[in-house]
Amino acid sequence: MDDSSLSWDDGALVTIDQRGLPHEVRELRLDTVDSVIDAIRVLAIRGAPAIGIAGAFGVVIATAAHTVDGMVDEARVHDDADRIAAARPTAVNLAWAVQRVRTKIAHGADAVLAETLDMLAEDGRVNRAAATHAADLAQELCPDRPLRVLTHCNTGRLATSAFGTAIGTLRVLFERGALEDVLVDETRPLLQGARLTTWELAEAGIPHRLTIDAAAAWAMATGQVDCVLVGADRVTVNGDVANKIGTYSLALAARHHGIPFIVVAPESTRDPNMATGRDIVVEERAAAEVIGFGGVATAPEGTAVFNPAFDVTPGALVTAVVTELGVVHRSDATTGSGSTRSVVPGDHRPPDVVRDATTGNPLPGKAIADIARGLYQRGWMPGTAGNISVRTGETAVITGSGLSKGELTEHDMVTVRVADSAPVAGSSRKPSAETTIHTAAYRATAAQAVVHIHPPCATALATQAGGSDEVTFLRIADYELIKGLGGSDPTVIDIPVFPNWPDVPRIGADIERYLTDHPAAPPILFITGHGITAWGDNLSQARDRAECLEALCELVARTGRRQAFGSRDETLEIGLT
Structure with missing residues (x-):
């Protein structure tokens, strides 16, 4: 059944009062802002998408109530919209829907209603x-x-x-x-x-x-x-x-x-x-x-x-x-290993663990493989591209070269020395080509894990922002999400964009030199046409920062907001589409 549970009738929001179900199906007719807010708070209307659309209808009611002789008292409508959006704080749809119809308030109640009805029709589709x-x-x-x-x-x-x-x-x-x-x-x-x-x-x-x-x-x-x-x-x-x-x-x-x-x-x-x-x-x-x-x-x-x-x-x-x-x-949440298996009660046998040959301590290969497979499934480590590492003292464990990240296991890792990026004795695989990028971050910062991936929005933005032979910068400002990147300023961030030299160790040298000279630099960077690198105190934090950067780049691309590109000395303003 596709029948809508919300409708608009002669200036009122009409819905089912969910408090009466299942024994009584009673209609609820709401024609004031306070009645909409109350219905949301007492769960007469509930469910994230439903309260979002109900909140939008509340803004319609507010706009009509504060319109006299064709003039909208916008300040009072926005005050009511704020109250509606705050009715239930956890569900983001409520604030999202109210914000969407706010843009129509100045054009009158009919415009707000038209936008809300569009939202209602969209919801079913x-x-x-x-x-x-x-x-x-x-x-x-x-x-x-x-x-x-x-x-x-x-x-x-x-x-x-x-x-x-x-x-x-x-x-x-x-x-x-x-x-x-x-x-x-x-x-x-x-x-x-x-x-x-x-x-x-x-x-x-x-x-x-x-x-x-x-x-x-x-x-x-x-x-x-x-x-x-x-x-x-x-x-x-x-x-x-x-x-x-x-x-x-x-x-x-x-x-x-x-x-x-x-x-x-x-x-x-x-x-x-x-x-x-x-x-x-x-x-x-x-x-x-x-x-x-x-x-x-x-x-x-x-x-x-x-x-x-x-x-x-x-x-x-x-x-x-x-x-x-x-x-x-x-993610690979069903098993933690990327495959589906059935588990019977009492079956808690641990998987084989790869251990350090010298100390006997378990190596982080399984955690690396789990995250790599998840990022592969999202299309951010396509084919053999991308690499992940975790520092283990004077060494680091990194994904092997030429391996599909969608099939990676804990046995597909290489241990390398942080000091010179060379594989330690006994490593059976070749380390990733970008190993020097990882070890540069370890030598220049307190990083304990590094993630290098190729998400689409960030890769495209890095290509657009990058220079062929010098470090450039991308400034992103005024997004709440910036605070998730670990920079010193939660409102603006300047992200370095490094040239993509054919000689990968040269990229690593550039990164190490820059990070050494700029100890307050954010724990993320771009490589022109070659994705993003992020690091942190642990593997989860490094991954979260990489995901956060991709989300920011997607926001920039979607909103078309102009951002600053260029060198430290001269920035170039360009529009994004």
């Missing part, structure tokens, strides 16, 4: 596209049988406006005859799964069973789950996912049991201004939601309560984030 991509991925990862899927909270047309995201994926799978059964978490404390998801699945004729949240891990252990599908309220640049409380626990259990964990959400749920989940504000709600339900007390009076509405699942535990654009984040 976007959801179906994302759901189709996610269904394709689920069948690719679990090809042998109709799927048994576990889902959490509610992600259908009630939570969006039409069709749904994770539930939309269930609809697509059901239409294909590829869905056997859905296990529905009740989703404490407000039972969105029990009250809303079961109602939507029954409406669609999809077979399902309801279970308590605490049974999910055991359902996985006993072979009743092939795949987990959930939605999202916010996805950060590095793939961390904020979603209904209990999602993180599911991801941990899925990781342990080797089960794909797929997040389905619209692009509007991705936050390009937030580097990691550490920056997400997690809403905490009233104690009354926990100490009782339906007016019946379930805990002693005065009991202290911890009631977060959401949790944040690290991107490393997420098999894939899927939007209308397809798979936008992918």
